[in-house]
Amino acid sequence: MRLFGSLTSPYVRHCRIALLQAGVEHELVATDYAASARLSPTQRVPFLEDGDLRLTDSASILRHIREQQGQDFLPDIQDFDFFLLASTALDTTVNLFLLERDGIKPDACAYLQRQVDRIGSTLTELDARTRHHPERTRPLQSDALLRLGCFLGWALFRERLALGAHPALRELLEACEQQELFARTRPVV
Ligand SMILES: N[C@@H](CCC(=O)N[C@@H](CS)C(=O)NCC(=O)O)C(=O)O
Known part of the structure; x- marks a missing residue:
């Protein structure tokens, strides 16, 4: 998995913590405003690549990580x-x-x-x-x-x-x- 983001973004931090909790092998790709404008329709970070899957928001990224672990994302x-x-x-x-x-x-x-x-x-x-x-x-x-x-x-x-x-x-x-x-x-x- 490749997570695109910065070391300051709170949304990216949440995804990084979820990836670490899951123990999923991943790469954090340092992404500034210019790169996010080129690579994501939202022009924001984070976004994620997992094989053919591309996700453009921390909420869908978190859901993907949690569901891969067999957990529900925010079921309550x-x-x-x-x-x-x-x-x-x-x-x-x-x-x-x-x-x-x-x-x-x-x-x-x-x-x-x-x-x-x-x-x-x-x-x-x-x-x-x-x-x-x-x-x-x-x-x-x-x-x-x-x-x-x-x-x-x-x-x-x-x-x-x-x-x-x-x-x-x-x-x-x-x-x-x-x-x-x-x-x-x-x-x-
Ligand atoms: N709803 C998005 C919000 C992401 C977001 O706002 N990211 C900020 C970084 S902390 C960003 O990239 N802002 C750039 C901009 O607004 O131009 C998510 O949850 O991923």
Whole structure:
């Protein structure tokens, strides 16, 4: 299998952890914006090649890896919703980060301000849901919690968030960081 991505992307990190958990032989192909624009219709990373199969999103990649191991991917509807909520917060935070790199700040228009508000309200909800999640002390056992852990790790690495107001999220990230595979895939520039 060839996973195309960067060492900073939280979506790629999630896939890398799943591949390591599965013990699947794979190659991580370093892919920058120019290469992803040439090689993937989404112009994003990650994307995956496995023989004739090409997948263009971390969710389908994760499902493929889990199913190859005989596991269901997010079979519980509440966990699936948790995963999507964390992904929405992550997508929004990444978009604002990339816009700011191009000099556009959230005060530029009402729509961007709504993105900031969306991140705040999803984090509040995720904090509440994490507090009661049965796997919160074993976060690498759940793709929902692992998605959130990868998001939080990236957001702190890029200094996009502070977790002072979200104690359950802080504890979740600490629980993730104690896991060897999470530590091994820490973002590096
Ligand atoms: N829904 C996609 C999102 C992937 C994504 O946003 N990747 C970022 C890297 S962290 C990217 O490649 N962004 C480039 C861009 O938006 O131009 C997934 O889950 O794989």
